[in-house]
Amino acid sequence: MSCPDAALSALPTEAAPVGLAVDVAAFALHAGELRVLLTRRGGSGPHAHTWALPGGFVQEREDLGTAALRVLRGETGLDLGPRHLEQFFTFGEPWRDPRGRVVSVGHLAVLPHGTVNAYPAQAGPHTQGAAWLSAHDPPALAFDHALILGRAIKRLQLRLEYADLAPEFLPDTFTLPELQTVHEAVLGRTLDKRNFRKRVLAQGQLHPAGERRSGVGRPALLYRRATLENEGTP
Amino acid sequence: MSCPDAALSALPTEAAPVGLAVDVAAFALHAGELRVLLTRRGGSGPHAHTWALPGGFVQEREDLGTAALRVLRGETGLDLGPRHLEQFFTFGEPWRDPRGRVVSVGHLAVLPHGTVNAYPAQAGPHTQGAAWLSAHDPPALAFDHALILGRAIKRLQLRLEYADLAPEFLPDTFTLPELQTVHEAVLGRTLDKRNFRKRVLAQGQLHPAGERRSGVGRPALLYRRATLENEGTP
DNA sequence: ACAAAAGTGTTTCTATTACACCCATGC
DNA sequence: GCATGGGTGTAATAGAAACACTTTTGT
Missing domain, CATH: 3.90.79.10 (Nucleoside Triphosphate Pyrophosphohydrolase)
Structure with a gap:
């Protein structure tokens, strides 16, 4: 046909x-x-x-x-x-x-x-x-x-x-340094750590996932993307 | 066929x-x-x-x-x-x-x-x-x-x-109040006159077209979009 | 003179940038 | 104890927003 x-x-x-x-x-x-x-x-x-x-x-x-x-x-x-x-x-x-x-x-x-x-x-x-x-x-x-x-x-x-597309590059929970490497890789330039944290935390879209992850050096705090359900959790 | x-x-x-x-x-x-x-x-x-x-x-x-x-x-x-x-x-x-x-x-x-x-x-x-x-x-x-x-x-x-799409809605030369109505119509809200002028003039993309246009009330200055040829004109 | 529209400055606040040290862990 | 990476604060600057009166013209 x-x-x-x-x-x-x-x-x-x-x-x-x-x-x-x-x-x-x-x-x-x-x-x-x-x-x-x-x-x-x-x-x-x-x-x-x-x-x-x-x-x-x-x-x-x-x-x-x-x-x-x-x-x-x-x-x-x-x-x-x-x-x-x-x-x-x-x-x-x-x-x-x-x-x-x-x-x-x-x-x-x-x-x-x-x-x-x-x-x-x-x-x-x-x-x-x-x-x-x-x-x-x-x-x-x-x-x-x-x-x-x-x-x-x-x-x-x-x-x-x-938009906050960056977390799409990461698993469900992630650390702020990980999120920063996403931004840096996509934008093709380095960013200031402190300013980056301030900015993303100020958006209020990230919730601490309580736990921490191990590796070399100091463990980082894990975060999870804010959803409508856990929005009000302090 | x-x-x-x-x-x-x-x-x-x-x-x-x-x-x-x-x-x-x-x-x-x-x-x-x-x-x-x-x-x-x-x-x-x-x-x-x-x-x-x-x-x-x-x-x-x-x-x-x-x-x-x-x-x-x-x-x-x-x-x-x-x-x-x-x-x-x-x-x-x-x-x-x-x-x-x-x-x-x-x-x-x-x-x-x-x-x-x-x-x-x-x-x-x-x-x-x-x-x-x-x-x-x-x-x-x-x-x-x-x-x-x-x-x-x-x-x-x-x-x-x-981008500066707004002048597309206007003829070749236009006044700042005209440009403002374009923004207001597209955005669906009113804007402050002084802040609007400050902002668009600060971009340096508009050149005074010298003349003025008549109507009711005080005549307005005409502007023209900056092009690469007349960029350096003071 | 008055109506109608154009033009103009300052202050406040908020967001962005630059910048250097201490902290927690594994080895 | 040291190497490795995580975490933190402040001062300077730039941009955005609020705000009211004076100027120029036609009638």
């Missing part, structure tokens, strides 16, 4: 057929560095053997966000679950894909610390491999994916300032 | 055909109020006779922005020219259009003052009419256009704060 127009049968004829894709920039922290999950494209399609963002076509009855989750899982084995996923821009240049008209909705996902080790390089059926590589200094990318990645990083930085 | 798949011939079969549309929220000021350009849908399609944002399908070799301009011109007679046009979100709920799978890229346009009078209600070939109606308090809208409009307004407010 080369003309599966069932879903389009009721559409006016001026609706030109285009391929609708999603691309996902999935970020995580590793060794204090912002990493992005990339796949190495297989040998059959365009841009063979080059790195690319996980991406694929949206199915007929599929939400954009659902498609992004499915594509990510299919190409990298990574299951995003209820983690942060956000659409940030749609790329529609007519010739951005040599195969024809493909419009891609760029998505941005954030994964918690430890993900880089848990999913080192799982390849999907159409890819040669996947890897978490430096987001600020990525390899050459297929299609217009360098542009897409650049915009994803910009949006990520915005979200860090105007 | 009910199966115009030329542009898709090289695409993999998993690329489900979807209709790709653009919708445009075109804003302008009128009587100190933020208005949005709406069309009244014709009697044949879905949501007949209800108000909607101007919108239509993207053509085969057409950029998203170009499509937005064409659709706007076709449905309302409004020629946007080099004015501000910006994509802000893509709406992809599977059943947002009863005719089938239609994904729409929402665009936001800003028109200068006086546009509302110059283009009062020009109807396009598929519409019953067009009108500039209250953006903060619109009539019932077709499809998910109320949602789209809401997001457009939010983005507009953001752009006012983090």
Whole structure:
């Protein structure tokens, strides 16, 4: 069936057929560095053997966000679950894909610390491999994916300032130094410890999780993101 | 030709055909109020006779922005020219259009003052009419256009704060009180005159255009947006 | 002279920056 | 006891907000 127009049968004829894709920039922290999950494209399609963002076509009855989750899982084995996923821009240049008209909705996902080790390089059926590589200094990318990645990083930085996206990079409870390394990795610069603490604690969004964690040096206090239930706890 | 798949011939079969549309929220000021350009849908399609944002399908070799301009011109007679046009979100709920799978890229346009009078209600070939109606308090809208409009307004407010989009609502030269009414109309609240002037003048982006304009009361100084050429003029 | 709109300064408060030392733990 | 990383306070500065009167013009 080369003309599966069932879903389009009721559409006016001026609706030109285009391929609708999603691309996902999935970020995580590793060794204090912002990493992005990339796949190495297989040998059959365009841009063979080059790195690319996980991406694929949206199915007929599929939400954009659902498609992004499915594509990510299919190409990298990574299951995003209820983690942060956000659409940030749609790329529609007519010739951005040599195969024809493909419009891609760029998505941005954030994964918690430890993900880089848990999913080192799982390849999907159409890819040669996947890897978490430096987001600020990525390899050459297929299609217009360098542009897409650049915009994803910009949006990520915005979200860090105007929303509290940073805890998404961390497990459920975390220490303030950990939270600070998230900000530093995403912004690409260092921050003052005291001012950072003052700022994040002044927001009132973090609750002490009572416990402390051990390691080298003095143990740090654990915090948990404020939710509506435990808001009033002193 | 009910199966115009030329542009898709090289695409993999998993690329489900979807209709790709653009919708445009075109804003302008009128009587100190933020208005949005709406069309009244014709009697044949879905949501007949209800108000909607101007919108239509993207053509085969057409950029998203170009499509937005064409659709706007076709449905309302409004020629946007080099004015501000910006994509802000893509709406992809599977059943947002009863005719089938239609994904729409929402665009936001800003028109200068006086546009509302110059283009009062020009109807396009598929519409019953067009009108500039209250953006903060619109009539019932077709499809998910109320949602789209809401997001457009939010983005507009953001752009006012983090970019200097406000002069787009005005002619080439304008007075500070005029600029203030733009901010007030978009934000939906009043601002302090002195603080407003201090803030916008401190940015150093406005150059006095020397002249003054007449009316009732004391004439106001005219300003022009700073450009790179006249930047150094004292 | 008066109505109508433009223009102007100061004070207060709040948020941001810069900056250096002591504390708790493991070894 | 020392190395390692966690935790703390204050002073200076910059930006935001509150606030009321004078100036210029047309009639």
